Amino acid sequence: MPQVAADIQRLKKIAQELRVDVIRILTEAGSGHPGGSLSAVEIITALFFHKMRHRPDDPFWSDRDRFILSKGHCTAIYYATLAKAGYIPQEELFTFRKLGSRLQGHPYPGPPDRRVPGIEAATGSLGQGLSIAIGMALAGRLARKAHRVYPLLGDGECQAGQVWEAAMLAPKYRLDNLCAIVDQNRIQNDDFVERTLSLEPFRAKWEAFGWHVIQVNGHEISEVVQALEDVEGVKGKPSVIIAGTVKGKGVSFMENNPEWHGKAPTREEAERAVQEILAAPL
Amino acid sequence: MGGKATRVAFGEALLKVAAKNDRVVVINADLGKSTNTVKFVEKYPDRSFNVGVAEANMIGIGAGLALEGWIPFICTFAIFVAGRFETIRVSVAYNHANVKIVGTHAGIGIGEDGYSQMGLEDIALMRSLPNMSVIQPGDAIETERAVEYIVEHEGPVFLRLTRQKVEDVNPPDYRFEFGKGVIVDAARGEGRDLTIMATGGTVHNAREAARELRSQGLDVRAVNIHTLKPIDEELVLDSVQRSGRILTVEDHGLHGGLGGAVCEVVAERGEGVVRRIAVRDFGESGDPVALYKKFGLSIDNIVAEAKKLLKTK
Ligand SMILES: Cc1ncc(C[n+]2csc(CCOP(=O)(O)OP(=O)(O)O)c2C)c(N)n1
Ligand SMILES: [Mg+2]
Numbered sequence: 308m309p310q311v312a313a314d315i316q317r318l319k320k321i322a323q324e325l326r327v328d329v330i331r332i333l334t335e336a337g338s339g340h341p342g343g344s345l346s347a348v349e350i351i352t353a354l355f356f357h358k359m360r361h362r363p364d365d366p367f368w369s370d371r372d373r374f375i376l377s378k379g380h381c382t383a384i385y386y387a388t389l390a391k392a393g394y395i396p397q398e399e400l401f402t403f404r405k406l407g408s409r410l411q412g413h414p415y416p417g418p419p420d421r422r423v424p425g426i427e428a429a430t431g432s433l434g435q436g437l438s439i440a441i442g443m444a445l446a447g448r449l450a451r452k453a454h455r456v457y458p459l460l461g462d463g464e465c466q467a468g469q470v471w472e473a474a475m476l477a478p479k480y481r482l483d484n485l486c487a488i489v490d491q492n493r494i495q496n497d498d499f500v501e502r503t504l505s506l507e508p509f510r511a512k513w514e515a516f517g518w519h520v521i522q523v524n525g526h527e528i529s530e531v532v533q534a535l536e537d538v539e540g541v542k543g544k545p546s547v548i549i550a551g552t553v554k555g556k557g558v559s560f561m562e563n564n565p566e567w568h569g570k571a572p573t574r575e576e577a578e579r580a581v582q583e584i585l586a587a588p589l
Numbered sequence: 590m591g592g593k594a595t596r597v598a599f600g601e602a603l604l605k606v607a608a609k610n611d612r613v614v615v616i617n618a619d620l621g622k623s624t625n626t627v628k629f630v631e632k633y634p635d636r637s638f639n640v641g642v643a644e645a646n647m648i649g650i651g652a653g654l655a656l657e658g659w660i661p662f663i664c665t666f667a668i669f670v671a672g673r674f675e676t677i678r679v680s681v682a683y684n685h686a687n688v689k690i691v692g693t694h695a696g697i698g699i700g701e702d703g704y705s706q707m708g709l710e711d712i713a714l715m716r717s718l719p720n721m722s723v724i725q726p727g728d729a730i731e732t733e734r735a736v737e738y739i740v741e742h743e744g745p746v747f748l749r750l751t752r753q754k755v756e757d758v759n760p761p762d763y764r765f766e767f768g769k770g771v772i773v774d775a776a777r778g779e780g781r782d783l784t785i786m787a788t789g790g791t792v793h794n795a796r797e798a799a800r801e802l803r804s805q806g807l808d809v810r811a812v813n814i815h816t817l818k819p820i821d822e823e824l825v826l827d828s829v830q831r832s833g834r835i836l837t838v839e840d841h842g843l844h845g846g847l848g849g850a851v852c853e854v855v856a857e858r859g860e861g862v863v864r865r866i867a868v869r870d871f872g873e874s875g876d877p878v879a880l881y882k883k884f885g886l887s888i889d890n891i892v893a894e895a896k897k898l899l900k901t902k
Contacts, residue, residue, distance in 0.1 A: 336701065337701070338700075338701045338702070339701070379705065380702075404701040404703075404874045404875070405874070405875060405876070406873070406874070406875030406876065406879045406880065406883060407873075407875070408874065408875075410874075411703040411704070411873060411874045412701050412702040412703035412705075412706070412874040413702065413703050413704075413705040413706065415703070415704065415705075429705065430705070431702075431703070431704075431705025431706060432668075432669065432672065432705050433642050434642065463619060463641065463642050464642055466619075466640075466641030466642045466643050467642050467643055468643055468645055468646060495619050495641070495642065496619045496620060496622070496623075496642075497617070497619050497620070497621050497622050497627075497639070498619075503619060503639055503641050504639070504640065504641030504643075
């Protein structure tokens with residue numbers, strides 16, 4: 308196998324394992340958000356296990372690329388990823404959402420003397436992550452650093468006005484060290500995005516605001532990887548990768564169903580889900 | 590926990606008032622399932638609007654509708670609406686727009702979702718606006734009566750509701766009186782030793798704590814402050830006159846909530862000591878009962894704090 312293909316195969320395997328982790332930790336927690344975690348698996352896998360320059364054993368390394376989970380409710384996939392990458396112990400995942408845990412329902416970086424490795428910013432109130440990312444990208448430029456900033460947004464989240472204030476601003480400062488990713492799974496909390504408040508023409512909106520836009524199938528790791536490579540060549544403007552995804556991807560009864568935005572599976576449902584995930588061909 | 594979540598009681602009450610008053614309209618921001626407005630939306634699609642995840646826009650649209658004579662209920666989590674404070678300040682308050690701001694998911698009682706979703710500063714923020722009334726019912730029946738009242742009330746109102754179930758604290762024939770605190774127990778004490786004042790999801794625990802203290806021979810009464818603004822100044826003054834002490838209990842941050850409001854009245858017009866039980870620091874994720882224990886809102890801790898207060902002279 309050529310090296311690129313081998314690497315994609317490795318990433319697919321990681322993605323599959325992360326899906327299982329998402330189901331297990333949500334089941335253990337008894338609450339949380341499976342849909343938007345499962346839709347983001349390949350995006351986050353490509354970032355943490357391929358693209359991002361980071362050092363889990365030196366988590367505050369100043370040259371690290373920054374990841375911001377702007378759609379902060381999707382902590383299940385985030386923490387599963389941090390554990391697999393080595394930022395936090397695997398066992399700690401089972402403290403998720405429990406009293407005293409560092410793994411809060413929505414990301415919390417902790418107080419200055421007890422920072423949680425791998426968590427760059429508190430989120431959970433939708434619409435704020437892109438602005439924080441712009442601040443970090445500006446900071447990187449001020450410090451003459453080469454690291455990149457990757458905020459991950461939901462599509463429902465893109466209804467928030469602050470997202471578009473930020474979208475308007477990033478091109479002004481020609482932030483080519485900023486690459487936003489939108490998990491376009493077409494579902495939000497109550498319903499489908501299209502039936503709630505359409506974002507279309509979505510791609511054209513970002514383009515009109517001055518962004519370089521790449522659209523990919525967000526479950527094709529090779530496409531996500533390629534897009535992340537390509538945006539590095541874009542100079543003088545920020546990039547956004549619009550990743551077409553399926554909410555609840557990998558678990559048939561969760562797929563494309565708004566019901567599974569914000570509830571944990573029962574133990575029985577979890578077993579079925581895990582079997583399905585493991586049975587799927589890589 | 591038995592009882593009913595006040596957000597659920599709100600959804601039911603909304604249907605009843607909407608049947609009688611066709612100026613009632615509802616605006617959602619992608620949290621209709623959580624705020625229990627789904628049935629309203631089904632029944633009155635023409636009087637329902639969903640703006641998406643866009644709370645500031647929701648506030649402004651509510652103001653516009655209100656300025657044209659409609660009675661909009663704008664519904665989301667308490668912190669997501671109170672968080673857009675300055676939009677409320679000008680578009681709603683300064684306009685004297687008759688907007689009913691419904692904030693569910695009050696306090697640490699929401700549990701596992703953690704601080705970012707918890708309304709912990711919302712009372713303080715809303716109380717600071719000159720013409721904003723602030724109401725937090727303590728059980729289902731009070732919620733229903735409060736909603737009936739709010740529809741008739743002229744002017745902006747913030748209605749704060751729980752995600753979690755709360756036990757009944759009021760009798761079935763309960764009558765809601767805006768701005769009046771309620772002494773909650775039928776077998777109530779006179780409060781010669783202490784008055785415990787609580788609001789919303791903590792009224793039940795305050796009542797149980799008062800019962801426990803009475804069983805230990807102390808004359809303690811529990812008061813439900815459902816209207817945080819305007820607060821029942823006479824009842825606060827009466828309470829502090831009886832014992833020189835008030836203990837406040839609330840599922841809200843330490844600053845500017847019920848405890849703050851009571852302190853303001855006592856400092857300006859009364860004489861006595863106020864001790865506040867409230868959420869200190871950021872909240873966190875966890876089981877709601879465990880959180881109530883950790884942050885001091887449990888019956889046991891209310892009893893313990895009451896005893897400490899009773900030792901002060
Ligand atoms: C400001 C704000 N308003 C409302 C919410 C409640 N909320 C949590 S998730 C969600 C829907 C998000 O949908 P989307 O961004 O599409 O996320 P995904 O589909 O990836 O889960 C809402 C409304 C919130 N967290 N923040
Ligand atoms: Mg979505």
